[in-house]
Amino acid sequence: MAWYDNAVFYHIYPLGLCGCAHENDGQPTPGAFEKLNAWAQHAADIGCTAIYIGPLFESGSHGYDTIDYRLVDRRLGTNTEFKDFVAQCHARGQKVIVDGVFNHVGRDFFAFQDLKANRENARYKDWFCDVNFWGNNEYNDGFSYGNWGGFNLLVKLNQRNPEVQNYHYDTIRFWVDEFDIDGIRLDAADVLDFDFMRGLRRLANEIKPEFWLMGEVIHGDYSRWANPEMLHSVTNYELHKGLWSGHNDHNYFEIAHTMRRLQGLCHDTRLYTFSDNHDVERLPNKLRNREHIRHIAILVYTLWGIPSIYYGSEFGIEGKKEWGSDWPLRPCLELSDYKDAVNTNPVTSVYAALGKLKAQLPELTWGEVKELQLTTQCYAFARVLDGEACVVVLNNGDSPAQLEFQLPVEASAAKDLLTDTVGAQPIMTGIEWGRMKVQLPSNYATILKLEK
Structure with a gap:
């Protein structure tokens, strides 16, 4: 199987x-790539085998208003420094993917500057959507144009223009040749042209073995984007929503139904699974009971998908949008502030343990998912492979609970795999006549390895 099917991502x-400065002043942040490499090493230490880093290329502000696709953002450093960063990740056995912001550009992008200067006679006017020289906008350009999300800061490219397509394809070739990246996360994939994405898949199949394409898609039938002709995977926002609201509402039916629905749509395709990211508020700010962070971490790693951690979430940090700004979700952090977290922080401890289990137990990656018990308060399912099985048991209730279910494989005992994590609690298990009983404390979850 491909590397990405077995990956754990660190975002x-x-x-x-x-x-870095929120507005690009052209000044590098001292030691940025040294810091990024230290965090990538930290990610490896907790079991992350791939780094998703982005946005990365020269932009005017937040990174998604791209100015130059061939230049690393000067606030971070140089192309050479990024090339060295990728090489160090590869030496640790980590793959590296970057943001591909192909739907739109910033207003300082060369082709848009040509449009502003030359209007109807612009060489690149057909690179953009819905250009109207009878219109105007808040920048007083004397014309209007298509954008992303209603923001004229983000100028929409015409992906059906062969020149635009080839420009992006050449950009990807450049990233592979220059930096040796292993894949791309496609920003705003839900509004990208489908034929353009088919072209990206053909290119991916040519430029590097197992080059991975993952798209940012919020709603809808994910199989429209993630299929053998287009992308390998998309962001699983549907499950992301269910993970926190299913716990807030004490309703495991939402999570289980979501997984059944997605498997019916996407079959064996693995979706990119996350609890939070750079666009959504952190779990501690969304959960009514922060003890459920443990449950959600376990689910991210054990449900069918490609698990990921957004930097800082392994420490249980907070992050809430303020006055419409996403910057509080994207904080400056120092590793030195968390140097002993794996031994003292319950969240860090469980993430590190899950990383080890993912590497040690193939059933957590390749095993068939078998639902064993489902109530509003309790959820149990197994990952089964070649007669081996791990069983995930969860209780979101404020009182202890007893689960009872049919064993997915023959077994005479069960071993709790998370007993060494900070904050672990004792549980009771019993096996008789092919059935298993598990007594869980309130608001608790763990993983059991069935033993013969």
Whole structure:
């Protein structure tokens, strides 16, 4: 199988993590790539085998208003420094993917500057959507144009224009040749042209073995984007919503139904699974009971998908949008502030343990998912492979609970795999006549390895 099917991702928003200026002043942040490499090493230490870093290329502000696709953002450093960063990740056995912001550009992008200067006679006017020389906008350009999300800061490219397509394809070739990246996360994939994405898949199949394409898609039938002709995977926002609201509402039916629905749509395709990211508020700010962070971490790693951690979430940090700004979700952090977290922080401890289990137990990656018990308060399912099985048991209730279910494989005992994590609690298990009983404390979850 491909590397990405067995990957655990660590997601870094570099402009935030490195404390870069919010507006691009052209000045590098001292030691940015040294810091990024230290965080990538930390990610490896907790079992992350791939780094998603982005946005990365020269932009005017938050990274998604791209100015130059061939230049690393000067606030972070140089192309050479990023090339060295990728090489160090590869030496640790980590793959690296970057943001591909192909739907729109910033207003300082060369082709848009040509449009502003030359209007109807612009060489690149057909690179953009819905250009209207009878219109105007808040910048007083004397014309209007298509944008993303209603923001004229983000000028929409015409992906059906062969020149635009080839420009992006050449950009990807450049990233592979220059930096040796292993894949791309496609920003705003839900509004990208489908034929353009088919072209991206053909290119991916040519430029590098197992080059991975993952798209940012919020709603809808994910199989429209993630299929053998287009992208390998998309962001699983549907499950993301269910993970926190299913716990807030004490309703595991929402999570279980979501997984059944997605499997019916996407079959064996693995979706990119996350609890939070650079666009959504952190779990501690969304959960009514923060003890459920443990439950959600376990689910991210054990449900069918490709698990990921957004930097800082392994420490249980907070992050809430303020006055419409996403910057509080993208903070500057220092590893030195968390140097002993794996031994003292319950969240860090469980993430580190899950990383080890993912590497040690193939059933957590390749095993068939078998639902064993489902109530509003309790959920149990197994990952089964070649007669081996791990069983995930969860209780979201404020009182202890007893689960009872049919064993998915023959077994005479069960071992709790998370007893060494900070905050672990004792549980009771019993096996008789092919059935298993598990007594769980309130608001608690763990993983059991069935033993013969």
